[in-house]
Amino acid sequence: MLVNWSLAAIHLLAFALGFWAVLMRGTALSRLAAGTGDAGRVLLADNIWGICALILLITGALRAFGGYEKGADYYLHQPLFHLKMTLFVLILLIELAPMITLIKWRIAKARGAVPDTGRSMLFARISHVEALLLVLMVIAATGMARGVTFG
Template sequence: MLVHWFLAAIHLLAFAMGFWAVLTRGAAFNRLAAGAGEQGRVLLADNIWGISALILLVTGAMRAFGGYEKGTDYYLHQPLFHLKMTLFVLILLIELAPMITLVKWRIAKARGTPLDVRRARLYARISHVEALLLVLMVLAATGMARGVTFS
C-alpha cells in the first residue's frame, strides 16, 4: 500500500514540476524573443520539463500497467484514461518542433555559434498550450480517481 501511495505522490509532483517548467520555459522564450538573453533559462526549464515528462511516463505506466493501482483492465475501459493519454500524445506531438530546435541550440551553444531565436514566440505559445493540456490531464486524472463516469 505504501508503494501505491508513493507512486501516486511522485506522479502528481511530476505534474506540478512539469507545469512550472513549461510555464517558465514559455516565459523565457517570450523574453528571449523580446531581446533578453534568456537562452540559459530556456534550456534549464526545458531540461526540467523533459525530466518531469519522463517521470510522468514511468510512474504512469507503473500505476496503469504494473499492478500498482486498479489494474490494466480498469484503465483500458476508462474514458477519462483515454482522454488523459490523448492529451499526453498531443503534448508529445506539439513538443516535437521546440524539442528539435532546443537540441540544435544545445549543439550550437557547445560549438559557440549563435542561436536561431526567430521562432521563440511560437515556442512560447506552444509551451503555454502544453501547460493548459497538463491541467486538463490533471482534471482527467482526478475525475478517474473519483470514479467520474459519463454514462
C-alpha cells in the same frame, strides 16, 4: 501500499513541477523573443520539463500497467483515462518542434555558436498550450480517482 502511495505522489509532483517548468520555459522564450532573455534559462526550464515528462510517463505506465493501483483493465475501460492519454499524446506531438529546435540550440551552444532563436515566440505559445493541456490532464485524473464514468 507504500509503493502505490509513492508512485502516486511522484506522479502528482511531476505534474506540478512540469507545469511550472513548461510555463517558465514559455516565459523565458517570450523574453528571449523580446530581446530581454537568454537561451540558458530556456534550456534549464526545458531540461526540467523534459525530466518531468519522462517521470510522468514512467510513473503513469507503472501505475496503470505495472500491477499497481486499479490495474490495466480499469484504466483501459475508463473514458477519462483515454482523454488523459489523448492529451498526453497531443503534448508529445506539439512538443516535437520545440524539442528538436532546443536540441539544436544545445549543440550550437556547445560549439560556441549562437542558436537561431527566430521561432522563440512560437515555442513560447506552444509551451503555454502544453501547460493548459497539463491542467486538463489533472482534471481528467481527478475524475478518474473519483470513479467518474460516462455511460
